[in-house]
Amino acid sequence: MTQQRPILAASAAIFRGGEVLLVQRGNAVGLGLWSLPGGKVEFGERAKAAAAREVREETGVIVELRSLAGFYEIIAKPTHYAIACYAGVHIAGEPVPASDALQAKFVALHDVASFDLALHTVDAIQAARAILGI
Template identity: 35%
Template sequence: MDRPLVAVGSVIFNGDSVLLIRRLHPPNQYKWAIPGGKVELGERLRDAVIRETLEETGLLVEPRTLMGIIEVFKEGYHYVILDFICEKKGGELKASSDAGDAKYFTLNEIRKLNVSSTTLEMLERFWRGEKMPFMITEISK
């Protein structure tokens, strides 16, 4: 890889819970994370959020607000991830594609899961009241 990959994430709230998927592939294989994935060449960010969310969760969403920017250097990858707060518009929750499972969790439940540090930090910052987009970087060798 000679340049960073751009990815998107879909943050879907249900009351005081947020939807996470259990990743089946690297990076963060077998960890719980925000649904999402790589943006395809020529694809708009909004369309990538909708496509990736539908592929992994069976849910149709509408991206509303940029929540955070995550930069990850891990497992031979360099990702720049734009996580959007999304409104659920339809569909039925069912893990598929790169997701082994998909469930809603409260913040206290998330703290007990095998979840990436960037996912946890982003959600904790949001629930503390940070509403402007922020950047979180994870570097792992």
């Protein structure tokens, strides 16, 4: 019998002024939902580095990650994701969807609730805002 294990992933709440970076998911888990950019941590890669890499791969945006904002789990059988989410700020670049993102854009904080969001997205944004004082 094969033992199943959670998949370690990393994401980031990236802010530019009064906006946060969101992506629309293009893969089976969360297809069509909007979330923070992120993905799997590679073997030997630190979660913080993975978060910055995933933001760059999915959106082309360069970021500065400041602090861990929280740890979230998504269990959607047969998958179990354990996600380290970081708080960060925009350094350079305009979002362009790539990798598994259908769309990528900065969204005004007051408009976030109008999107069809993945589980924990609002909680992660709020935690990151508190850490960054936004």
